Amino acid sequence: MYxxxxxxxxxxxxxxxxxxxxxxxxxxxxxxxxxxxxQLTLPIPEFSEQLYRRKHGKRPxxxxxxxxxxxxxxxxxxxxxxxxxxxxxEDDITPSKNLxxxxxEAILHRESWDILRLSGFHHGHPVCFTRLKHxxxxxxxxxxxxxxxxxxxxxxxxxxxxxxxxxxxxxIDHALDREWAYGLRAASIYPLPIDQEEHAFVSxxxxxxxxxxxxYQRYWTMVPYRVFNELSRIVMRSQQWLTASFNVASSAxxxxxxxxxxxxxxxxxxxxxS
Numbered sequence: 524m525y526x527x528x529x530x531x532x533x534x535x536x537x538x539x540x541x542x543x544x545x546x547x548x549x550x551x552x553x554x555x556x557x558x559x560x561x562q563l564t565l566p567i568p569e570f571s572e573q574l575y576r577r578k579h580g581k582r583p584x585x586x587x588x589x590x591x592x593x594x595x596x597x598x599x600x601x602x603x604x605x606x607x608x609x610x611x612x613e614d615d616i617t618p619s620k621n622l623x624x625x626x627x628e629a630i631l632h633r634e635s636w637d638i639l640r641l642s643g644f645h646h647g648h649p650v651c652f653t654r655l656k657h658x659x660x661x662x663x664x665x666x667x668x669x670x671x672x673x674x675x676x677x678x679x680x681x682x683x684x685x686x687x688x689x690x691x692x693x694x695i696d697h698a699l700d701r702e703w704a705y706g707l708r709a710a711s712i713y714p715l716p717i718d719q720e721e722h723a724f725v726s727x728x729x730x731x732x733x734x735x736x737x738x739y740q741r742y743w744t745m746v747p748y749r750v751f752n753e754l755s756r757i758v759m760r761s762q763q764w765l766t767a768s769f770n771v772a773s774s775a776x777x778x779x780x781x782x783x784x785x786x787x788x789x790x791x792x793x794x795x796x797s
Contacts, residue, residue: 524607524675525626527552528541528555529590529593532556553600558593560682563588569592572590577691581735589719591691595736598611598685602678614642616719618641622716624656625716628656629675632653632661640668640710643668643670659711663761667756684705687741712768
């Protein structure tokens with residue numbers, strides 16, 4: 524496990540902040556130079572302006588496109604390593620000092636998730652399915668958890684996201700929040716162990732012009748898309764929560780049903796676990 528932190532070359536203050544914060548967690552990390560949206564010009568092969576307008580109801584935001592492309596580059600960087608898990612993070616976050624132990628514990632339940640959300644701006648209505656240390660739990664969010672400040676995923680999920688997320692049709696946090704559409708499962712650690720302190724820094728993707736399209740253009744395409752999206756999210760994640768809860772309960776019953784003669788024996792690792 525290690526972290527890839529996206530940072531603009533000009534954002535020196537942000538990097539100093541996140542570098543110090545991650546050092547305190549004990550998790551290895553590296554810096555990824557972010558794509559500068561101000562240097563982009565439309566059209567962009569990895570961006571579908573038509574679908575973006577229909578699904579997001581806004582005009583293109585080059586800063587947002589740069590952010591999206593930076594996350595895709597983070598996934599490629601991860602797959603170029605031998606690591607099994609990676610955190611993809613932005614530079615306006617503050618992780619809790621117990622993040623490393625929480626993530627190691629969450630990995631023990633990796634059969635229940637492919638993407639693990641670690642930060643967010645909305646409540647997301649988390650429904651917990653197992654407890655972790657330090658007063659945290661693993662949860663499935665029944666509603667949208669905005670923000671792409673930090674998330675952890677395994678190699679297969681990274682490969683699938685790289686295939687499914689191009690071309691860009693919605694902002695990166697919206698795209699990540701549709702994991703079920705790509706055949707993946709998302710969970711979160713609750714309470715969220717990483718604080719995204721966007722309020723502490725000047726936004727680097729704020730548009731220079733009014734983004735929203737006229738209401739008569741947005742409501743014919745964006746509203747039906749979002750209604751369908753939210754209903755699908757609730758249905759698919761409810762099913763995921765039921766499955767995860769069943770798996771946890773089944774694992775607990777197996778442990779409790781072990782003969783007492785094995786109670787004091789050390790756990791045996793499979794070749795995969797070792």
